[in-house]
Amino acid sequence: MDPQPAKHDTPDANVVMAVHDADHTIINNRQKDTGRWGTLVLAYKTLGVVFGGLVTSPLYVYPSMPLKSPTKDDYLGIYSIMFWTLTLIGGVKYASIALKADDQGEGGTFALYSLLCRNINIGILSSKSANLNPSNSYVNQSRKPSRLGKFFERSLISRRVLLFIAMLGMCMLIGDGILTPAISVLSAMDGIRARFPSVSKSLVEALSAIIIIVIFLLQKFGTSRVSFVFSPIMGAWTLTTPLVGIYSIIKYYPSIFKAISPHYIVHFFLRNGKQGWICLGGTIMCITGSEAMFADLGHFNRSSIRIAFFCTIYPSLVLTYAGQTAYLIRNPSDQADGFYKFIPSAVYWPMFVIATLAAIVASQSLISATFSVIKQSVVLDYFPRVKVVHTSSSNEGEVYSPEVNYILMILCVAVILIFGDGQDIGNAFGVVVSMVMLITTILLTLVMIIIWRTPLALVALYFVVFFVMESVYVSAICTKIPEGGWIPFAISLILAFIMFGWFYGRQRKLEYELTHKIDLERFRTLLTDPGVQRVPGICFFYTNIQDGLTPILGHYIKNMRSLHKVTVFTTLRYLLVPKVAPDERIVVSKLGLKGVYRCVIRYGYSDKLSLEGDDLVNQVIESLRSHVLHCSNHNSVEVEDETSELEEAKLAGVVHIRGKTRFHIGKHSGWFDRTMLAFYEFLHSNCRSALPALGVPLPQRIEVGMLYEA
Template sequence: MNLSSPTEADYLGIYSIMFWTLTLIGVVKYVCIALNADDHGEGGTFAMYSLLCRHADIGILPSKRVYAEEDPLLHSQSAIARRPSRLGKFFEQSITARRVLLFIAVLGMCMLIGDGILTPAISVLSAIDGIRGPFPTVSKPVVEALSAAILIGLFLLQKYGTSKVSFLFSPIMAAWTFTTPIIGLYSIVHYYPGIFKAISPYYIVHFFLRNKRQGWQLLGGTVLCITGAEAMFADLGHFSKKAIQMAFLSSIYPSLVLTYAGQTAYLIKNVNDFGDGFYKFVPRPVYWPMFVVATLAAIVASQSLISATFSVIKQSVVLDYFPRVKVVHTSQHKEGEVYSPEINYILMVLCVGVILGFGGGKAIGNAFGVVVIMVMLITTVLLTLVMIIIWRTPLVLAGLYFVPFFIMEGAYVSAVFTKIPEGGWLPFAVSITLAMIMFGWYYGRQRKFEYEMTNKVSLEHLGELLARPEVQRVPGLCFFYSNIQDGLTPILGHYIKNMSSLHTVTIFVTLRPLLVAKVDQSERILINRLGPNGVYGCTVQYGYADNLSLEGGDDLAAQVTSCLQWHIQMDTDGRQSPEEEMAQLEAARLAGVVHVRGKMRFYVGEDAGWFDKIMLGFYEFLHGICRSALPVLGMPLQQRVEIGMLYKV
């Protein structure tokens, strides 16, 4: 609280700010508008970015662009709906605008990951701090140690999946949602029955006229009243839109309105208790039950952000924007339930470090406020683009949305930026670190893609290589993985020249990530013949929410083989009869299956520029510590072969 001696009018103004922030941002922006900007059921800033990329050619990586006429999920739309708007054409023609848009989407994603670090820390720390009410002798280090221990236990349980304990979440959150407003109503009746007059915007105007600069700085704290709305949108893939809307409007929103009203009523009669406004307004007879409920609710809230962080990282890895980490699906029934060991333990170390390093909750709250409002501002910008480019909303109506929310959230951003020296720097440090990792990975992958496209092996050259007398066709079924679609990877030529052989049936597999949430199973695997006998091309299309590990079912190789058999039966244009091709495929499968993956490394020479030396050296470091792509696809270790090749820069 920046106000040295708050008055009744000050508290009424603060409650009015919180009420209208909840109503406008929580109800109008997120529940009524943003939840409609889903990408096949997935929400969040990255989902909106993928939605924009699917309706206009505004992607950056050539391998990641999804043109409207190529996207099978858009075939049902009319030509008018797929035609870019003026704003869409501007982004298509400006590489700078596309880079800025990608930067905004990545920043929003990084900030959400920062949210996954700060939410567990501030939620658990604030709940456990309630011990100091009845026991003032308990020191802050003890509270911090207890909070850290609870978080460590929570992170150690992540590998078992949230489905094992999710049956407890609803009762806990129901208890929290329905008990706090009851206490709020008691506080309103007992302390200040006329609290709801503060709904009038008059009290907001009066508050800022009275407090001026101090009132503006106080916005950095009041923004915390709307925390969770950004996570609600990001978690859209775990719940249906209607379920979120019904839950928020019927329980969450009225619960928060009554709870904040009750706290404000208490503070009006106890003006100097603003340091701990929650536990102080809880009546003594129900203090300990509320302490237990608050602690359990903090753990559930922490779990939701941890799960959202896993989902965001998985989406980034699937689309090759982030170094490969292990992603485990902890539920056979819920595809969105994932767990990453590396990310889990990194989050655990950072959360515990935040608690022990920052000490009090004020600095963590400052950092938390920066994360929350930055994600919301980025959502406003991307949602406006979705309105204009995809929904074709008239500019006047889009402006009626953009201008008020941009001004409101811009005011909050300007206020929380003053908190950067007091802890607000943390999310920026995390975001910059993550952005550097993502950009270093992106730059290296882009350079590799450019090299492969320049030195790709054409089908004519493949025929020439196989026609050489020293090259033999050996028995077996080979899955040869490639990063390019128009042509074959240069590692193929390197492989044939050194091994002097190629398997009788060779399938060149290209994994093609699309900027969509999910790809229909019928469009997942595309097969075609490549000319030489027994050589096929295969494109595996998948979205950022699709599961490629295929645990508990057929692996990718089995699915590709099944699709190839169907293709042989349906396509009679081959050099052999379908019966001969099927027999050749079955004989190759029985002879043995091998998965070949190229491992192209950069050799940075002395004549390379300093930028390439730094960025490609950083990429090679990331590439060296990240996981291989083949284990993600469930390939047996004994069937994997890696072929190394150096590319001099």
């Protein structure tokens, strides 16, 4: 939130301007240039964190493409499709272009939306109050917005659609966190049936469910304790599978690489028609995990991800798929088990163990990414508050949410037991992959036009190639919606509706508070009432606005007839930037009345909420002391009086006051407001309080109820 102050000479306006100026000095504490060897080390580490879903895709791609009586030319056409999909989408779109579109080191669909928010005014409220949206704190005013940017600023509907698209992309990634463990572990465990056909399918599903449950139960311990084995496992996988692929190429079909020629794709579709188009629903999964390569940009630098992709992942997948295809050309009936059948008997069980471990690592990486996405959404008020625990003292990005973890576990096990057929889960997985890619293409195109100001010819080339390519994939996979593809749509739409409803309700509350705020003059009038007493102690009065005071304050004073001698109006400000430097975390100011101060505590969406309980009180008081010393004009008596007053207030007791507000939905409200605000009230009544996140003791909390008229 970055309101425009009405007057620059008032104390309250000064603190707003101070916060606004300080906002533009935020230094991102992202990893700096680590040098050549440091980058190579990071590139090795990315194998175990970033590429889990991508490198395990050979386990389930071919079984997801049922072909009727496939021929040699069919397999050559399929391999050509996978090769160019990997090359264009994985290599060109993500590794070469998307990685440049980071939001101060963070990647993913939400980072793209954040980048747009920081350059144009695209809040979801009406244009008269759009500048009050928290997401616009970092709007770049250094140059005029483009025509497209102006269109989004003027159109409320387009802003809502864009927000919903960004949220849908995030929700699809969460759906990926459900489906990746299911399909990866289930596909790996299917190796038992490939070797022992007498083993029942139900037993494989049960074993897969047990492994999934164990993975989720271990989440509370964090990944740092086992992460040292992640990269060796994925390194072994990316080394052994292409070696097996080379063996199969030599043994079964040495000329397989002639399929790189795109004319095999044309002949494949001419020969198979609709059936070939439907097969795209399986080939799309060869690129699954590419979005994680972009989303995990915040954990590694751009160079390390590119080195890992182009030097290990890409050649490994190209050779592995070539080997599988060469085997299937000579054994076309083995497509239903296209991975384990092409493994030589001498190395079958070692490869089974490596495949199972790789599936576990792939599951872990997507689950961790889901926790990170949920945390970012919560701190930016895009998602109802859930408990977020930091499981590592050295890695702030390593988080765990108990509620989210157990919901994911239940859904993941349900997917395995109810839709145990790998074909159905593969259909659902394909929907997630294709939709997230398409959403990224749309947002990245907007970034090119609005922020990068890329020449329109290049933008058109990018958009036409990737939008058309991914739209064809989406159209193909949508035919699988009745066969399991509806699962991620249902999950994602529910999550997106929850996120949109929560964010809309929070914004409407903010709009009400800004239009009914208490200015400094009215506050002074309230305090001069003879019946209002200044009681001992220090009060942290939480408010969502900075330019003015929350209307809850007037409600509180009129009913309680008192105010603490030291009152600090505190705003927790979550910014659309990844990190806020620790020395810029707290901004304080005097409000021109004795014992009354303003405090803004700022966090980026990748920051750890490190101020808790007494630590919060001590740091704020220390900041107030420093501010008093800085603004005292060398008046030692005044400094001593104010600092002693702060210390006495702290000793007298600390209380934290927050509003417990609800909407009163009137008869004149439209159907959209009635629906969304009623849904928001349901969410708000069932989520966690904001103050427990700060570790405020229960005896120090006070909630003041008030109705806001919608």
